[in-house]
Amino acid sequence: MENSDAEVIAKITGLRKERNAVILVHNYQLGEVQDIADFVGDSLELSQKAAKTDADVIVFCGVQFMAETASIICPDKTVLLPDMHAGCPLADMITVPRLREKKREHPKATVVCYINSSAAVKAESDICCTSANAVRLVEKLTNASEILFVPDQYLGNYVATKTGKKMILWPGFCPTHIRIQPQDISRQKAEHPQAKALVHPECRPEVIALADEVLSTGGMCRFARENEAKEIIVGTEIGLIHRLRKENPGKRFIPASEQAVCPRMKLITLETILWSLENMTNQVKVPERIRLKAKAAVDKMLEGG
Numbered sequence: 001m002e003n004s005d006a007e008v009i010a011k012i013t014g015l016r017k018e019r020n021a022v023i024l025v026h027n028y029q030l031g032e033v034q035d036i037a038d039f040v041g042d043s044l045e046l047s048q049k050a051a052k053t054d055a056d057v058i059v060f061c062g063v064q065f066m067a068e069t070a071s072i073i074c075p076d077k078t079v080l081l082p083d084m085h086a087g088c089p090l091a092d093m094i095t096v097p098r099l100r101e102k103k104r105e106h107p108k109a110t111v112v113c114y115i116n117s118s119a120a121v122k123a124e125s126d127i128c129c130t131s132a133n134a135v136r137l138v139e140k141l142t143n144a145s146e147i148l149f150v151p152d153q154y155l156g157n158y159v160a161t162k163t164g165k166k167m168i169l170w171p172g173f174c175p176t177h178i179r180i181q182p183q184d185i186s187r188q189k190a191e192h193p194q195a196k197a198l199v200h201p202e203c204r205p206e207v208i209a210l211a212d213e214v215l216s217t218g219g220m221c222r223f224a225r226e227n228e229a230k231e232i233i234v235g236t237e238i239g240l241i242h243r244l245r246k247e248n249p250g251k252r253f254i255p256a257s258e259q260a261v262c263p264r265m266k267l268i269t270l271e272t273i274l275w276s277l278e279n280m281t282n283q284v285k286v287p288e289r290i291r292l293k294a295k296a297a298v299d300k301m302l303e304g305g
């Protein structure tokens, strides 16, 4: 017989105390997973939380590169990813041999990698960034003669537009965010003329051009809290809507597209969390040689705030 959600949650509650575990949950996770979190946030906020936690175990409810980042920052802690199949297709669009080849073509380039990349790719990069601080960090690269931005071409293109810097872009993309089409934004704006349209910088430039604001998921949560708009069109993975509705009960949130679902994010369930906490399985540990090199890039991301 399957455990009911209430039973599963009670067991997770017991185990998280017993193991001194913290449950960090990305904004795109299932609603029921967000509801048991110690902290829900975007990649940057979750990395900052991981850096400060005094827990012995970090249960990372997100995708592989996020759990790896926690392991890079906190090598002494046990990092659990409840389902090892939760990878990020965008992160998989670049490999170390191909990156090295590109670096040989552009030996003077400063390599900026989006956090959505493997630890091994981070180790080959000069600076890591998230969608929340990419513009800020690239702006500071005043001495860089060339910038190679990997692996998301759309975030890279957005950063290039905002900073006016010439950048070499890796041709990667997020399969979930490219499902949001310009016509989705136009249709929702026509149906909700008072609404503000927020989109994530992983969206295509044609979608970004129609938005009122281009924000990370953490930025979208802040906007929803602080802006007086009562209706908001949300151009990102639809998991964020759960949090937005919960935090802003008086406001209306409209997904830009119901198609914007990341199947890998949804692999983490209450059952897989319980299973990994019970058995301490699915531990993510970045080898020390790679970790030390990747940490230098990740530290710059955290310093950039």
Ligand code: SF4
Binding pocket: 028, 063, 087, 088, 089, 090, 091, 116, 174, 175, 176, 177, 237, 262, 263, 264, 265
């Ligand atoms: S939403 Fe896109 S970038 Fe985020 S984990 Fe899924 S595939 Fe990767």
